[in-house]
Amino acid sequence: VEYDFTADLEDKLDDISSGRVDWKAVLHEFWDAFNNAIDETKDLRVSEVLDRLDELLGPHFFRPGEDGSDPRKCPSCDDGRLNLKLGKFGAFFGCNNYPECKFTRPLEVTNGNGGDEALLASGPKELGPDPDTGDLISLRKGPYGFYVQRGEEALEGKKKIKPKRASIPKSSNPVDVDLEIALGLLSLPRDVGIDEETGDMITAGFGRFGPFIKVGGTYVSLKESDDVLTIGLNRASHLLADVPRKAPPKELGSHPKDKKPVVQKVGRWGPFVQHGKLMATLPKGTDPDSVTLEQALELLDAKAKKNGKGAKKAAKPKKKKATKKKKPAAKKSNPPAPSEPAPEVANE
Incomplete structure (x- = not known):
């Protein structure tokens, strides 16, 4: 933004409002400069504009990593370079090896690691087999964020059996999720210990509103500093002591x-x-x-x-519309026959 240009224009607008300058002269001066600037760029192609913007904005969006590696290096195909591109929904960064490499990244400043998108650029990340079932544990990303999954969808007859899934807490970095963490998330809910007040088991789990602990009918959301995988009985009892208890179902x-x-x-x-x-x-x-x-x-x-969920209500009988009786057409009366003239009487 050219602040001098803005300040100068504001001064001219003040002069116009006070009557010291003719507004037509100011407008003519602005248009001449604007038209000259347009003439210099109107013949440029879109690719040339993108290349220029890519050159100017690159140092802002691609900051060198701590190891001094090239921040523009594609994290998916290794020999590609991330360039500014224009798509259906706006600008983004994509690999120049497209369509062989389809890695993309939104317009955001990163620290040189390519962001979380680099994790799954080539598909789900395999973390290892489940030691109990042998099913493959993988890290994936859905419309609501990252999650881990055990195995794949299977068919039993015509019924689809969905695999076990568990969301990654927002407080966790997907880059740090390994097989051990994934197995812990997939094992939720887990037993924490016996509640001294009720004698019921306290469990820890992860729901639609985040991690929680539960005893009977009482739920307590965990703080950001609490880990649903490692929270112990003492901490759980402390959190439950501050909330009113609800009877279990x-x-x-x-x-x-x-x-x-x-x-x-x-x-x-x-x-x-x-x-x-x-x-x-x-x-x-x-x-x-x-x-x-x-x-x-x-x-x-x-x-x-x-609520209308019981037996269907009997449909009300439709009222028959009364048909209007048509009036009989009026009979056309025959015009009266012309009267014969009276016979003339001869005068004698």
């Missing part, structure tokens, strides 16, 4: 239609029963410990009917 029995469990839980708005995704709140004054499977089924059926 109570299974009342199996639903007679699909044999899936019907459970009773305590939520933000009080106790309720649940079957699948259908939930029904217990009436006020009901003792949660006394609720039976039959009572829960009645509440769930009533909620299903209220």
Whole structure:
């Protein structure tokens, strides 16, 4: 940005507003300089502009690594060079060996290691076999970030069996994930120890909102300094001591239609029963410990009917539109016959 140009133009605009300078003269002066600058570049091709921008912006986006290696060296094919390119969604850096090498990198400043994209430029990274199953453990990247996977998708008849997957915590660097860390993530949830207050097992796991510990119906999110793979009983007990305890879900029995469990839980708005995704709140004054499977089924059926998930409502009979009676067409009356003139009487 040329700050002198901006300041000079602001002064001229002030002169125009005060009437000291004619605005047409200022506009004519600006247009002459602008038009001359355009004439110097209008014959340039897009490739020439990209080469020039690549030369100017290269030192900003490609900073030498600590080992003094060339920061523009492609981390995927080793003999390629990363150049500025223009794509459907804007500018990016790509290998000059395209289409043999399809490595790309967004416009961002790195420290010379090519960023996390270099990890999987040539596909999933193999970490090693699972010592228990022999399945290959691999590091992959999906739409929601990096994750590890055990084995591949398999078919049992016509049913697809998805492999076990585990997300990489945001606090972890994917570059540092090895076989040991991957096996630990895939083994979650894991037992931490027995809770002294309830006698239940405290477990550590990783959910949609990040790492957590759980005992009964009580969940606590872990801090950034806590590691879900190594957190011990003392630290877990300390975190649980600061939160109110919730009663664990109570299974009342199996639903007679699909044999899936019907459970009773305590939520933000009080106790309720649940079957699948259908939930029904217990009436006020009901003792949660006394609720039976039959009572829960009645509440769930009533909620299903209220939500329109029960029997289909009978369609209301369509009202027949009353047909308008057509008025009979008026009969055309015959015009009266012309009257005959009276006979003339001769005067005698």
